[in-house]
Amino acid sequence: MAIYVHCPHCHEHVADMADACPHCGEALPIGVVQALSSALGTAPPPASFMGTEWVPTHVTQTPPQTYVAHHSVLRPWLAAVLSLICGLGQFYNGQFVKGLVLLGGAAVWVAAIAVLQSSLATVIAPLWWVYAIVDAYLVGRRG
Numbered sequence: 022m023a024i025y026v027h028c029p030h031c032h033e034h035v036a037d038m039a040d041a042c043p044h045c046g047e048a049l050p051i052g053v054v055q056a057l058s059s060a061l062g063t064a065p066p067p068a069s070f071m072g073t074e075w076v077p078t079h080v081t082q083t084p085p086q087t088y089v090a091h092h093s094v095l096r097p098w099l100a101a102v103l104s105l106i107c108g109l110g111q112f113y114n115g116q117f118v119k120g121l122v123l124l125g126g127a128a129v130w131v132a133a134i135a136v137l138q139s140s141l142a143t144v145i146a147p148l149w150w151v152y153a154i155v156d157a158y159l160v161g162r163r164g
């Protein structure tokens with residue numbers, strides 16, 4: 022079986038299971054030894070290789086989570102701020118039907134206050150807005 026594992030030091034083919042390059046004598050990185058092992062279908066490299074080197078290499082390859090965490094902190098607040106225009110925070114959260122209902126309801130309450138001078142609407146409208154903002158914040162925090 023042809024294998025295509027190269028020594029990172031001298032770029033020669035390494036065709037046999039080894040923990041050092043047969044061409045230049047440099048120690049092979051654990052990734053190269055693993056590739057050799059799987060390409061040749063042989064047993065994994067010696068236990069001495071698995072212990073100290075492999076684990077730290079694996080840990081440092083874990084991608085940092087800081088950006089994702091930062092973003093998910095900002096997201097619910099942005100949704101809440103957008104809800105100052107009633108329903109926009111729901112659109113931002115991807116809840117289009119709820120956003121439309123909240124936006125339509127807000128329009129009805131504002132019209133009822135402006136045109137009919139409805140005292141009921143002046144009570145309901147602020148609650149409607151508070152609900153839209155709180156809902157956008159909570160849903161944004163979940164997503």
Ligand SMILES: [Zn+2]
Nearest residue numbers: 028031042045
């Ligand atoms: Zn080499």
